[in-house]
Amino acid sequence: MSFGTLLWIVLLLPLASSGICQLIRSPKKILSFVCIGVVCIGILEVVTAGLVFSRNTISSCGEWFYMDALSAYHLIVMALVFCMSSVYGKHYFDKEIRDGIFTIKIAKRYGSLWFASLATMTLVLVSNNLGIMWVGMETTTLVTAFLICIRKDKASIEGMWKYLIVCSVGIAFAFMGTLFVAASAYKLQGGFSGGIFWTQLRTVAGSLDPELMKIGFLFVFVGYGTKAGLSPMHTWLPDAHSQAPSPVSAIFSGFMLNAALYCIMRYTSLIRLVPGDINLSRDLFLVFGALSIVVAAAFILSQHDLKRLLAYHSVEHLGIIAIGMGMGPLGVFAALFHTLNHSICKSLGFFCAGRLGQIYGSHDMRGMTGALRLSPLWGGGLLGSLLALIGIAPFALFMSELLIVKAAIATNLIWVLVVFLAGSCIIFAAASKHALSVVYGTPPVLDSKPHRPSITDTSIVVLSLGVLLVLGLWMPNSLHEILSRAVNITEGMDVVTTVCVK
Amino acid sequence: MTIVLRLINPIFGLVAAPLLLGIINKTKAGFAGRTGQPLLQPYYDIWKLLHKGAVYSRSTSWVFVAGPLIGLGATVTAAALIPFGALPALVMFQGDFILLVYLFGLSRFFTVLCALDTGSSFEGMGASREVTFSALSEPAMLIGLAAVARHTSYISLSQMFLSTTSDSWLEWGPVSVLVGFALLIVLLAENCRIPVDDPNTHLELTMIHEVMVLDHGGPDFGFILYTAALKMWLLGQILVGIAVPVRSGNPWIDTSASLICMVLLAIVVGAIESSMARLKLLHVPQLLVGATTLSILALVLLPR
């Protein structure tokens, strides 16, 4: 069946190209290949997603691969982030290549791992079997670990090691959770043949063992939550993000976290149908979301490293998404919308931070001033993305946060609202202080004049800001439709009800 | 006919204003046991000044010239707002006393600017004291008038005066006394009399109003003197209008009564000047704030 094969292609193409990367002989060529290949795959993925939306679900080779609106939406986000990062990466490494850091060996590794991580994340999205989904997540960790230490210095290795250990432990817990869920399935009368397929579990979810499901969900939440960077399991995040090269940080922050969250969403849609503690997922999301926001605020307040700043911003925004997940249909809608906005905006932020870091030779914001004067494109991009990140209208993030506020008041979760607003105000104060000090002021005298940004760079910055602007002012009906379908899936509603956000 | 009647009052004021100064000086002379200068001395002075030439400082600009003229104009306009005894005001409307206060403000504004225009440090000093004290005396005056307005339930000077009758005094006696005192203090402050300022001191450091006009000469200075006299007269009119409840229907009696009271007021001022010493400059604000407090008391005490 053609659609099934399409899923196979989406899955295998990256693997194939990661093999091909080993055959290419020059770093520049590899980068170009990565760029082109990823864009093609991205287009393919978007097409797949489109098909999913048109036919509601796609599944192939029995139950193993399955996509619905939720995964398709995330697929689109992933395609977007990966394409942006690859295109950006094409020019990002110019400096390293000139300095001779980015040798052919490293380039090969980079290319292969890049495609491999694309493949694994796709696996997470397309697999219907929760075990396979977990395998995908785990391999993501292991594959991306080496993307962090492209340049092998102490700091990056340290970052990688922490990332490796913390995330592996977390993922191990996630596996425990998966086992618990499986166990709860096997307790069904008459046994439950076959693997733990999400679709099948969904049909029988009503009769699953509540106790085991509950414990399973706890494990899964903590486990994948570690990967998603929810506080207090976020500790790996700033280290890894700050040490990775900017394109990698972009895919980390832009999609990997969301992928982990996506896994949790899958389980949420099950746990909601299980009799017993209905509010379990809600409470967890709210508590950890609020906690993440507070912690992020605390660390952003006294942060001098630009990329760590952005990393903590990711913690904050994942927290925002989490509290959105805990606020009923409207909140989930907002959260999913926020996912898209945050991915675009954060990737842009990392792009600009990376280039400015190259220009200044460090990411220490105390030494970076007058970026706007030094390089209007990246300085302006940084200012724009940071302003958007701290939720200034008319950017899209403002809208999604507004929606979350609305949801909070509608479900009168005032304490969450207070934490959210207070935290975001503190973060606003801190982040804008840093941003302004970096962007404005008089630039220091540098030995090397920054190069003129290429056309692709300009287009990345302008386009992503433009998209954010447009999404902030106008939400296309199709997007609204997609989102409300996804909401129905996570909320475990069988009948498709469109969320009214007016 | 009515317009003529209305014109009488301001013209009368314009003519009679300097007389008050004369009376005050006479009184002080009397206290000091001197014969003192003739009663009409102020008129002579002004006349003499008007017929002199003028000397202007090089540092001054047109503002320096415009100052006295605008001051005079503002005060003359103010004269058109206040009734006297049975003589009605030329213009009367709701809240005319607000305009009155701000007209004084206008003339003060330009006097101060003239002082600053000369660039002399003494005049600047005087100017700064002037604005300080007036900023404090304005609330006293307005709140006091508000109290009067409240117990007469009119907010136009003419109607206020008409409705402060003897029985209203019997009713609101204490309040009116408070207001009267407040206004008296304001009068002394605004006209730079003792205990706020000493009109005939000759040490620039201690002067307030006099020091501001050091550089004016000739007609300009004449205008200034005349303006001061007129201002004295107008404030006197207000005080008398509130304090003297002679409201027999007969215009002659009422008017002459107020006139007599004006003379009395002048004598009182003279008496104060010769019996009191000038306050330390630092204490003047306390005096004015005291006046404001009196007015506030008056306004709040009024039961309704």
Next chain:
Amino acid sequence: MNTTADIVMIFLVLTNLMLLGSSRLGACIRTVAVQGILLGLLPLLVKNGSFLVHLIFLSAAIICLKGIVFPGLLMRTLRDMDAQHDVEPFVGYGMSLILAPLALVACMWFGSQLMLPVEIASSLVVPVAFFTITSGLFLIVSRKKALTQVLGYLVMENGIYVFGASIAARQPLLVELGILLDVFVAVFVMGIAIFHINREFEHTDVDRLNKLKG
């Protein structure tokens, strides 16, 4: 035959205790190897042993991986490095041994809390699984050498495997393969990582990897 199951379980506990108590890295690795072999026996102990082929194949795979390949890898890494034993851990060995029983009791309680469809005829399975996981975590948390942490992680995975094998032994290969692959890659990757660390820092003390903070 649940006696055999119980015996295996008890042996597992013992191996954990040894791990917590010993300071020599080499010894730890050998213990882990033993543990791996013990785990390999588990699939054969499943009640009503249908799917025999599959189970035998499975146990063979596990024994050769967990019992031979991984320890071998780690041994090689150990040989590459100079450090022979784990100097002063955060929590002393004696202390660890005191804590261990407490943890075991907690695990007993926890296991009794949840009704699991256990397919290995031993009441000890679930508690031992949790205990293994806990001691693995404890190793990661309380030791300093990177290698010990890898060991800890390995032990943790073993515990998870005990758990998985005991409750879900009947299902298709999927989960086991999941674990195997995962552990394989994990150990592999971590081995390389340690190699990097050693080359960069001339030591593998994780607590000295604390430059990134705040």
Next chain:
Amino acid sequence: MVAVIPAFRILSSGLTESSRLRWNLPLGSLFVQIDPISAVFLIPILGLSAVAAIYGAEYLSVHREKRNLGVPWFFYNLLVIGMMLVVVARNGVLFLVAWEIMSLASFFLVTFEYERQTVCQASYIYLFAMHIGTAFLIAFFILLGCRAGSLDFDKVPPMSSSLAGVLFLLAVVGFGTKAGFMPLHVWLPYAHPAAPSHVSAVMSGVMIKTGIYGLVRALTILGAPPAWWCWLLITIGAVSGILGVLFALAQHDLKRLLAYHSVENIGIITMGLGVGLLGVNMNSPTLAVLGFAGGLFHVVNHAVFKGLLFLGAGTVLRSTGTGHIDLLGGIIKRMPWTGFTFLIGSMAISGLPPLNGFVSEFLIYLGAFKAGLTGGPEAVISALIVIGGIALIGGLALACFTKAFGVVFLGVPRSSHAEQAQEGGWGMKSSLVILAALCILLGVLSPLVVKSAANVVSEITSLPLEEVRTELSTVSTVLTHVVVASLILLGAIVFSIIVRKRLLSGRCVRQAVTWDCGYAEPSSRMQYTATSFAQPLTDLFGLFLRTRKSISPPKGIFPGESTLDTETADICEKYVYQPAFKRISSALSRLRWLQHGRLQVYVLYIALTLWILLIWKLM
């Protein structure tokens, strides 16, 4: 680019035309409407923006070679559009978006000269203040929306008094931040001096008025006001007014001084609104009409004269290169146009007749006195606050502007800065003259102007139009008398001028040095400085000002260099905000040990979290 803006003027003629477009913004609809209230605010916005644009065209020309001027002009137009959208928006989200566009555009305009350190600080404070305000507004609108089911302003149902109270407080804080109510005004004295002068004119002249607009709009939405709203507004007004002018008095920088005066005038406007609200509450139409008419009229007037003053200050700043008052002096001889227009502006802002500033204050006074006549004790007290407040403000403002004008423009130059002053070009001059003319016209034609406020006031107070008309006609007759009086004033002045000419004709008129009480040669350093001019008042109110003096007095028989300099920090900023922020940051920095780099502990976190959750769930 410049000519675009006057084209918008046509809009402001419309009375009530609404259009509601379908708009896919999440929770929003593009619903705009121009009613009298909007029109009142729209006219000054467009007018002042146009004039300021003419001015700015020349003002910015010095930067032409240094940087691309398209950017500031883009944001300038964005600012104007944002302000227009704010006053015409009838949907919560649209309003918020417009509000943010406005704030953002003005923010970027403030950061025009972003290399300067002060500008960075100013922009930061401004951005932050705006965001806090917006946060409150978000809460306000969402709460409203949840009540109404829709965020369109016209769909709001009547609500419980407690909820209305909460909403009112939210609105006061949110809009007050923009308008610059006293505790929330901190950003003004930073942002206004930092921005280019024509921008500060627009910001201070009209942008902060959008805060007032929002408040008025909120009042129309929230329905019948309880008494405490009026008192709150009146108190806020009095406090902002008096403290604002006091701080202005203590400033050394011309534009900073003007910025504090914006706070003062906002205070006056708020008092006006408070009086009007009192009228609504006591259902005495006279009061309501006087209060609101006065307040709104003052909005327009302040736009005119504050714009004028800022533009004048800009000319001074540009030609002398300093805004420090004590360095200037005597420049009226070098820039007569600016000097004259600035004088007009100072008279207007000090509320001197016959200019427009007086008229609006007069109306508010009148309202207060009426309240004092009719109402019970609480009315009397509020009347007392208003009368005393405005009287004191008037006096202090007079002091402040005699200081500003006198020291800057009169006397002799105090430094080389002042000596190099020269007049601006035609673009600048003409815009100054236009505004000055407006000051006079609005004052003289006030009876007509006030009449036109009828349907605005009826819109706000929801009184029948006829009643308002009659009230306003009586008011305008009063104002005609005022005008008559000012005609007399004019006559008197002209007469005295003629007399003076007559008297001086043919007599000797000499030039000499200033009478200096026998000193040999008066130098410019002997002049009274602004600081010393304001010193009696600043000492008198030292309690609030807390001016910091650093003195090194003259010593010895032959005293050498001796200095005195004073510096007045903003009391709210110094004693409220900074400590609060310090406390928050220190509290949060306690959390920082979480991330101290120990991998083992990180793993421990995860394990502990899990255990806690398990225990929580199994217990």
